[in-house]
Amino acid sequence: MLKLQKIFKQIEFYNCDPRFIEEIVIIEKNNKVQFLKDLSMKASLLINLKHLRLNLQNQNLGTESILYLSKCLSPQNNLSCLNLDFQLNNLDQNCAKQLGQGIQNCKNLNILHLVLDGNKIGPEGIDYLGYQISDSINLIHVTLLLYGNNISDNGIISLGFHLSKLKNLQTLQLDLGGNMIRSQGAEVFGQYIGQLIELNTLFIDFQENFLGSDGGQKMLQSLKTLINLRQFQLILNYNQIEDKGCSQIGYELSQIHSLQQLTLHLNDAFINQSGISLLGKHLQNCKNLKLLSIQILFNQVLDVGIQNFSQCLHAFSLLNTFKISLNQQNQITGKGINALSSELKKCQNLRILMISLIDTSYGEEAVKIFASNIMKCQKLIIFNISIKGKDHEFIKFFGKLKKQCKNLVKYIIL
Numbered sequence: 001m002l003k004l005q006k007i008f009k010q011i012e013f014y015n016c017d018p019r020f021i022e023e024i025v026i027i028e029k030n031n032k033v034q035f036l037k038d039l040s041m042k043a044s045l046l047i048n049l050k051h052l053r054l055n056l057q058n059q060n061l062g063t064e065s066i067l068y069l070s071k072c073l074s075p076q077n078n079l080s081c082l083n084l085d086f087q088l089n090n091l092d093q094n095c096a097k098q099l100g101q102g103i104q105n106c107k108n109l110n111i112l113h114l115v116l117d118g119n120k121i122g123p124e125g126i127d128y129l130g131y132q133i134s135d136s137i138n139l140i141h142v143t144l145l146l147y148g149n150n151i152s153d154n155g156i157i158s159l160g161f162h163l164s165k166l167k168n169l170q171t172l173q174l175d176l177g178g179n180m181i182r183s184q185g186a187e188v189f190g191q192y193i194g195q196l197i198e199l200n201t202l203f204i205d206f207q208e209n210f211l212g213s214d215g216g217q218k219m220l221q222s223l224k225t226l227i228n229l230r231q232f233q234l235i236l237n238y239n240q241i242e243d244k245g246c247s248q249i250g251y252e253l254s255q256i257h258s259l260q261q262l263t264l265h266l267n268d269a270f271i272n273q274s275g276i277s278l279l280g281k282h283l284q285n286c287k288n289l290k291l292l293s294i295q296i297l298f299n300q301v302l303d304v305g306i307q308n309f310s311q312c313l314h315a316f317s318l319l320n321t322f323k324i325s326l327n328q329q330n331q332i333t334g335k336g337i338n339a340l341s342s343e344l345k346k347c348q349n350l351r352i353l354m355i356s357l358i359d360t361s362y363g364e365e366a367v368k369i370f371a372s373n374i375m376k377c378q379k380l381i382i383f384n385i386s387i388k389g390k391d392h393e394f395i396k397f398f399g400k401l402k403k404q405c406k407n408l409v410k411y412i413i414l
Contacts, residue, residue, distance in 0.1 A: 003020060004048055005020050006021075007023065007025070009026065009028060013026075013035075013038075013039070014038070018046050019048065021048065022049065022050050023049070023052075024054070025051070025053045026053070028055070032059050032061075032065075033060075033061065033068075036056075036069050037065075037068045039068070039072045040067075040068040040069070040071035043071050043073075044074060044076055046072075046074065046077045047077060048078065049078065049079055052073075052081070052083070052084075053082075053083035053084075054069075054085070056069075056085055056086050057085045057115070058088045060089065060090070061091065063098060066091070066098045069084075069099065070101055070105075072102070073105050073106050075105045075107065078108055079106045081109075081111040082103065082112050083111075083113040084113070084114055084115070085115040086115060086116050087118055088117070088119070090119060091121060092120045092122070093120075093125030095125075096125035096128050097125065097129070097132075099129065100128050100129040100130075100131065100133065103132055103133055104132040104135045104136070107136070107138070109136045109138060110138055110139060110141065111139075111140065112136070112141070112144075113143040114144050114145065115145045116144070116145060116146050117145050117147040117149075118147065118148050120149065121146070121149040121151070121155075122150050122151065122155065123150075123151055123152050123155030123158065126151050126158060127159075127162075130161070130163065133162060136166075137165075137168065139166050139168065140168055140169060142166065142172050143172075143173040144159075144173070145173075145174075147176075147179070148177070148178040148179070150179065151179040151180070152180045153180075153184055154185075156185045156188075157192075160188065160191070160192030161192050163192065163196070164193070167196070167198065169199060170198055170199060171199070171202075172193070172196065172201070173201075173203040174203065174205065176205060176209070177205050177207040177208050178207070178209070179209060181211065181215075182209070182211065182215065183214050183218055186211055186215040186216070186218055186219040187218035187219060187222075189219060190218065190221065190222040193226075194225045197226060197228065198228060199228060199229055200230045201231040201232075202226070202229060202233070203232075203233040204219075204233070204234055205235040206219075206234075206236050206239065207236065207237040207239070208238045208239075209239055211239040211241070212239070212241075213240065213241060213242040213244045215245075216234070216236050216252075217249055220234075220252035221252050221255075223252070223256055224252070226256065227257075228258060229256055229258050230258060230261060231260065231261040232261070232263070233264075234263070234264055234265070235265040236249075236269060237267040237295075238267070238269070239269055240269070241271060241275075242269075242271065243275030244275070246275030246279050247274075247275060247282065249264075249279065250279035250280070250282030251282045253286065254282045254284075254285035256286075257287075259288060259289060260318075261290060261291040261321075262283075262286065262291065263291075263294075264293070265295040266299070267297040267299075268298035269296075269299060270299070271296060271301060272301065272305065273301050273304050273305030275299075276296060276301040276306065277305055279309060280308055281308070281312065284311075289316045289318065290316075290318045290321065291320070291321040292313075292316065292319060292322050293324075294324050294325070295325040296324075296326065297327045297329065298329045301332070302331050302332070302336070303331075303332060303336035304336075306326070306330070306336040306339060307339035310342075310343040313346070313347055314347070316347070318349060319347050319349060320349050320350060321353075322344065322347065324354075324355055324356070326355075326357055326358075326360055327357075327358045327360065328358070328359035328361075330360070332360045333362060333366070334365065336360075337366050338369045338370060340355075341369065341374055342373055344377060350379060351379050351380060351382065352380075352381065352382040353377065353383050353384070354382075354383075354384040354385075355386070356385075357385065357386065357387050358386055367397050370397075371398050371401065374398075375401055375405065377405065378407070380405045380408055381407050381408060381409050381410065382410040383401065383410070383411050383412070384410070384414070385413055385414070387413065387414070
């Protein structure tokens with residue numbers, strides 16, 4: 001009987017018959033260039049290889065090394081899962097093309113995870129790569145981390161076009177941060193992603209771009225066609241979203257009726273009390289939400305903003321997980337904290353609660369009310385709160401929490 005092996009170290013690879021290797025997982029930090037050459041020489045013998053994962057970050061890889069890797073991705077193997085980390089290697093468009101040609105050879109590929117952060121791929125390179133990835137029609141899960149590659153609008157439009165051909169795709173994770181993307185590029189990209197009707201999980205990171213107040217909304221307006229989308233994570237940190245954009249984003253999200261898990265990061269996005277209030281008002285229509293996670297650090301939402309936003313929580317009868325991050329710049333006082341906890345106590349199915357209140361201003365009376373309200377969440381099993389230092393008042397009043405909430409198994413004050 002054939003005994004297939006899983007390889008964790010390079011030395012194991014050299015001491016093993018390649019015909020018996022089913023999985024290679026090499027995340028050692030030592031030099032990989034020679035290893036890629038050796039691996040390529042044995043590529044034709046890797047007939048049972050199904051999973052290849054290599055940590056290749058910061059290895060000064062050039063065209064020659066990428067060519068070796070492409071030879072490893074042989075049509076002879078049965079590769080179904082490919083996980084490659086190329087972070088910080090100065091890869092250019094030619095390297096991207098060469099890598100894409102190797103991926104194109106993997107006809108049985110179901111899972112693709114590529115980390116390409118901090119390279120020089122550019123719009124032409126991502127066009128090459130996207131075109132060749134789109135030939136892998138059996139792909140179900142795709143992760144492309146492309147932070148800081150100067151892709152621009154042309155690149156993201158090309159990428160969206162090619163990805164739209166992967167009609168079996170169920171999970172898509174994209175880091176497009178720091179790529180000089182503007183509103184127009186985001187809009188067309190969204191139109192293409194909206195064609196992937198089998199998607200149930202979508203993560204998009206647009207931080208540090210130039211979406212403006214309408215870029216997020218324009219991208220989202222085409223996603224209402226994703227009738228199977230259950231889990232959505234959208235990161236828009238360090239874009240000038242403003243109140244208008246925040247409201248529009250809330251409205252477009254409310255049109256994705258299948259959503260069950262929503263994570264939204266809007267840190268340093270020029271949002272005030274009006275924007276966060278309208279966001280909450282629109283999100284009330286997401287009736288199927290079970291998880292809501294929101295970060296609004298470095299904005300100025302004020303007490304009235306968090307009070308108005310928190311009123312959306314009672315609309316989520318299925319909500320079991322809530323996470324929120326606030327800080328000093330939000331100018332939240334005890335009034336805002338109490339308004340939030342008053343709404344949380346109405347969430348009778350709440351099981352996981354994680355709150356960050358770093359450097360917010362609150363007094364002893366606010367802490368008592370907050371603790372009292374949280375104790376009414378009887379089904380709580382995980383409670384995690386981050387506060388300014390280890391505030392003794394929080395520790396004192398929340399010391400009763402474990403006795404009151406019988407199901408609580410994890411209780412952390414940071």
